[in-house]
Amino acid sequence: MHIHNGKLYWPQTTEPFEPQPVHEQLEWYDVVVIGGGMSGSLTAYQLAKQGKTVAVVDKRQFGTGSTSANTGLLQYSNDIMLHELIDQIGERPAVRFYELCLEAMDQLDQVAGHLSGRADFIRRPSICYASSVEDVPKLQKEFETLSKYGFPCEYWDQQQFENNLPFSKPAALITHQDTEINPLKFVQGVLRLAENHGVHLYPFTDVENVLDTSQGIEIRTSTHLFRAKQVVYTTGYETVPVGERIGADINRSYAIVTKPVEKISEWHERALIWETKRPYLYMRLTEENTVVIGGLDEDKPEAPFSNELLEERGQKLLDALHEHFPDQTFEIDACYAASFGESIDNLPFIGEHPTKPNHYYLLGYGGNGTVYSMLGSVILGDLMNGNVNSDAEIVQLNRKCGVR
Structure with a gap:
C-alpha cells in the first residue's frame, strides 16, 4: 500500500535510524512484532521490559511508514466526544476509555523522559473551536x-476566544495536559531503548506468511524464518497478514509544514488547535517554530501520486492558515x-484474535493513534502474560467492529 507521497518534514529533523546488527538470530522468540512504527516500538519495549525475548520486523526502514507522516498532536480527547461515546457504549466504559487516554x-511522558531531548515531547493545551454557531451546544455539553x-478542561465564549487568538470563533473547549511531539524522533528513541533491552530489529523484512504449527508460530519473511x-x-493502516478488519475505513489526509517563523505572539500558549467540523482542520507549532496544518480528508485509501493535486491541496491549507493568522x-x-x-465505532483494535490463540493486534485507528499505541502496549503487556486487564474488553477484537 502507498502510505504517503510528497515531501515529509520529520525526516529533515533527524538522521535515519540504523538498528544494531543482529549477530545471532534466536531459534525461538517469545514474541515477534510485525510492524516497527509507533505501536510496534512501544509494544516491543513494553514486552522486553517484562523479560520477553522479542524481534521486530518491518518491510521498510524503521519509522519511514506512517510515523514519518504523523503530525504529532497528542490529545486525551478523541474524534468522538465523551458524551457521544457514552451514548454509544455506555457511561462506565466510555469514561474509562477517556481515562485510559489521559x-x-x-505514560508517554515517562517514556519520553528516557529519550534524547525528550523527542520534543512538550505538554500543551488543546483548543477545539466551534466551526459554526450551530456547534456551540455540542461544545457546551462536552x-x-x-x-x-x-477531566482537565475549560470553556471559552466568543469574547474569551478573541482575547486569546487573532481570529474569532463563537466558542471553544480547551483541554489541558495534551502534548506535541516529534513522532519520528520518539519512535527512533523507543527502538533504541528496546535494543538496550535485548530486542532484535529487522528492517526491510517483508512478512510473506504466518503459520500455526504444533510447536508454535512460524513467521516466514523475505529474509528470515522466525x-x-x-x-x-x-x-x-496496511492489510494485516492474518485476520480481517471489520468496520474500518482507510482514507487519506493532507498536511503542510511551513518554513520557520520568527515569532507568533498571538498563538495562545502554543496550543494544539482543531475544530468541530468534519473533516476538521488541525494545526500546531514545532520546536523549530514551523507550523503544521492538516486536513482536507478524502474517502480514498492511498496517497495520490499527482504533484499537481498535492500543490492544490497544500495551497488550500496555506490559505486556511492565513485566515486564522492574518x-x-x-x-x-x-x-x-x-x-x-x-x-x-471510533475505538482502536487491541487484543487477542477471537479464534486464533497467541495472535495479538494493536491497530490504533483514529485521530489519536499514538495515544492508542501507548495504552494498547500496556493492555497487551498484561494479556500476553496471562494477566487480567479489566480495560481490555472496551477495545477487544471480538466486537461488532473488530477483527475476524
Whole structure:
C-alpha cells in the first residue's frame, strides 16, 4: 500500500535510524512484532521490559511508514466526544476509555523522559473551536461532561476566544495536559531503548506468511524464518497478514509544514488547535517554530501520486492558515498526503484474535493513534502474560467492529 507521497518534514529533523546488527538470530522468540512504527516500538519495549525475548520486523526502514507522516498532536480527547461515546457504549466504559487516554499521556511522558531531548515531547493545551454557531451546544455539553468526570478542561465564549487568538470563533473547549511531539524522533528513541533491552530489529523484512504449527508460530519473511510463541500485528493502516478488519475505513489526509517563523505572539500558549467540523482542520507549532496544518480528508485509501493535486491541496491549507493568522506570513516547506485509518465505532483494535490463540493486534485507528499505541502496549503487556486487564474488553477484537 502507498502510505504517503510528497515531501515529509520529520525526516529533515533527524538522521535515519540504523538498528544494531543482529549477530545471532534466536531459534525461538517469545514474541515477534510485525510492524516497527509507533505501536510496534512501544509494544516491543513494553514486552522486553517484562523479560520477553522479542524481534521486530518491518518491510521498510524503521519509522519511514506512517510515523514519518504523523503530525504529532497528542490529545486525551478523541474524534468522538465523551458524551457521544457514552451514548454509544455506555457511561462506565466510555469514561474509562477517556481515562485510559489521559493516563496514556502520562505514560508517554515517562517514556519520553528516557529519550534524547525528550523527542520534543512538550505538554500543551488543546483548543477545539466551534466551526459554526450551530456547534456551540455540542461544545457546551462536552465541557459539562468532561468536567463532571474530572477531566482537565475549560470553556471559552466568543469574547474569551478573541482575547486569546487573532481570529474569532463563537466558542471553544480547551483541554489541558495534551502534548506535541516529534513522532519520528520518539519512535527512533523507543527502538533504541528496546535494543538496550535485548530486542532484535529487522528492517526491510517483508512478512510473506504466518503459520500455526504444533510447536508454535512460524513467521516466514523475505529474509528470515522466525519462530515464536506469540505474534503481534502492529501493521497500522496496511492489510494485516492474518485476520480481517471489520468496520474500518482507510482514507487519506493532507498536511503542510511551513518554513520557520520568527515569532507568533498571538498563538495562545502554543496550543494544539482543531475544530468541530468534519473533516476538521488541525494545526500546531514545532520546536523549530514551523507550523503544521492538516486536513482536507478524502474517502480514498492511498496517497495520490499527482504533484499537481498535492500543490492544490497544500495551497488550500496555506490559505486556511492565513485566515486564522492574518497578520503572519507563511511559506510552505513540506507538503504531503498520507493514508489514515478510522474504525466505524471510533475505538482502536487491541487484543487477542477471537479464534486464533497467541495472535495479538494493536491497530490504533483514529485521530489519536499514538495515544492508542501507548495504552494498547500496556493492555497487551498484561494479556500476553496471562494477566487480567479489566480495560481490555472496551477495545477487544471480538466486537461488532473488530477483527475476524
